[in-house]
Amino acid sequence: MATVADSPPQKYALVTGCTPGGIGHSLALTLAAPPYSYHVLATVRDPSKPDLSTLSSRxxxxxxxxxxxxxxxxxxxxxxxxxxxxxxxHLLVNNAGRNYTVPGIEVSMAEVRSVFETNVFSVIKLTNALAPLLLNAASSPSSHGHINFLLRLATFGMLSPLSSPEPRPTIINIGSLAGTLPYxxxxxxxxSKAALHSYxxxxxxxxxxxxVDVVTIVTGGVKSNIGRVERHLKADSRYRDAEAEYAHRQKYAAEVGMRNEEYARRVCRRVLKAGEKGYVWEG
Structure with missing residues (x-):
């Protein structure tokens, strides 16, 4: 009979951007449930909102x-x-992000800075701040004498991650197909997503x-609340003739994308169970 002493130590996962209706919300619920059973630290701007009961009740x-x-x-x-x-x-999921769908020659520089602040700079700041905790959870980091040699091997793809029965401490960055294709x-x-991928x-x-592993999820079409901001072209926009296509482009993923619950299950299974590394394409 298993005793408390036999139980594996509790693992902790941090997920940013856990607003209901989004990817982060579903990832938090999936990670908290078997077979993963993390204690999930789910971040939102205002935890007191009543619509967060699906998380707070767990x-x-x-x-x-x-x-x-x-x-x-x-x-x-x-x-x-x-x-x-x-x-x-043991797990950091950088999910919080924002969209911005505006023709490239008509963008607001204030919005450009805001997008990069949320999608890139905040990820770097949070990752740097939490790196010591992830490194503390790593069971057998290499000695300093081997770091330079291992970095050279890893740079040229000659170093394979050590196999382990349990996932190593992992950073998951929620990227996007938009970082590779001209959306x-x-x-x-x-x-912003291309920058996140490269980082x-x-x-x-x-x-x-x-x-410590770092995995980038190249996310395709997924139904989430990231695209719910409805925008309209400016009255003097050079793209007025494409107004219908512009409106369609904003809502496309929400209409035909994968359900975010299914996306969360697939991402967790592929990264934490199958042990996929590097880039994982999903959605």
Missing amino acids: PNITLLPLDVTSSASISALVEQISSITSSRL VFGSVYNA GDTLRVELEPFG
Whole structure:
């Protein structure tokens, strides 16, 4: 008969952007349930909102406030997480993001900066802040004497991740097909996701010798709340003749995409059970 002493230690996962109706919400629920059974730290801007009861009612989901664009908010979050997890984190899912569907020659620079702040800079800031906790959870990081050698091997694809019966501490960045293909009217969003992909790919090489995996999910069409902001072309837009296509482009994924619950199940299975590395294409 199994005893408490025989039970595996609790693993902790942090998921950003867990608003109901989105990918993060479904990922949090999936990770908290068997067979994964993480204690999920689910972040939202305002945990007191009543529509978050599907998360707050779960005993192994803790709702935490986070504005990913605020350095002060990130610092406060790290303090909370360190206290809850004894300074160990096993999974970081950088999911929070925003869309921006506007013709490239008609964008607002304030919006451009906001998109990159949310989709790129905040990911870097949060990852840097939580890296010590992920490294603490790594069972056997390489000694400093081997780091340079291992980095050279990893850079040229000559270093394979060590096999392990359990997933290593992992960073999952929710990327997008838009970072690889010219999603029309999404030049700024596309560029932000391309930057995220490149950042994650390099971070994967840099953290491999320390026993931490980095996976980029190249997300296709998924039904989520990221595209719910309805925009209209400006009255003097050069694309007025394409107004119908512009409106269709904004709603396409929400109408025909994969259900976010199914997406979450598939991502967790492929990364945490099948152990897929690098880029994982889903949705």
